[in-house]
Amino acid sequence: MWFDGWPQIMRIILVGAAAYAALVVCLRVSGKRTLAQLNVFDFIVTVALGSTLATIFLSTDVSWAEGFTAFALLAGLQMLVAWISTRWPRVRGIFTSQPALLLADGEIRYEALHRNRLTESELRQAVRMQGTGDLSQVQAVVLETNGKLSVITAGKYGSGSALEDIRGIETLGGDDRREPPAPRR
Numbered sequence: 001m002w003f004d005g006w007p008q009i010m011r012i013i014l015v016g017a018a019a020y021a022a023l024v025v026c027l028r029v030s031g032k033r034t035l036a037q038l039n040v041f042d043f044i045v046t047v048a049l050g051s052t053l054a055t056i057f058l059s060t061d062v063s064w065a066e067g068f069t070a071f072a073l074l075a076g077l078q079m080l081v082a083w084i085s086t087r088w089p090r091v092r093g094i095f096t097s098q099p100a101l102l103l104a105d106g107e108i109r110y111e112a113l114h115r116n117r118l119t120e121s122e123l124r125q126a127v128r129m130q131g132t133g134d135l136s137q138v139q140a141v142v143l144e145t146n147g148k149l150s151v152i153t154a155g156k157y158g159s160g161s162a163l164e165d166i167r168g169i170e171t172l173g174g175d176d177r178r179e180p181p182a183p184r185r
Contacts, residue, residue, distance in 0.1 A: 012057055015064050019056040022068045023049065028073040041095045045078050096145045099166050103127075103141035106134075116143050128149050142166060 027049075045185060049071065056067035092167075097119040102112050102123055126149035127138055139157040142150045163169045 026071040100143040106136035
């Protein structure tokens with residue numbers, strides 16, 4: 001159908017504007033964490049918020065009050081997870097992943113690449129994008145919890161204190177740095 005009538009259009013305009021305003025209020029109340037660079041849990045909440053907004057806009061079966069309740073619930077759950085994660089670090093692993101060391105002292109850690117489903121080419125691209133052309137000048141490449149690659153050159157490494165929460169950083173000579181498997185022919 002191309003047009004069902006003006007009442008439906010007016011409902012979308014009125015309820016949609018109110019739902020949009022409610023979403024903005026919920027996001028402001030829930031804090032910056034909800035809008036931060038996304039980890040898996042944040043992504044799920046974002047998709048759920050978008051789906052809820054679309055449902056409120058288009059479904060006549062869902063009232064604005066029900067939609068606002070859904071927004072408030074999602075924002076509240078996000079705040080609860082953030083609160084729990086900051087209070088109990090051991091529980092944090094349920095909601096977020098750990099950063100992964102992919103390169104240390106200029107040497108690629110192939111096991112970590114494979115475990116995180118990344119290629120050597122993607123790692124090299126991240127290094128190049130930071131303006132570095134020599135892996136031996138790179139002290140560390142870290143796959144962050146939001147999926148971004150952090151490249152730390154030897155000149156910017158300093159004490160390395162920013163890497164303290166990364167497993168394997170203290171054992172740079174570990175067996176995680178094996179040679180890549182021979183290419184298949």
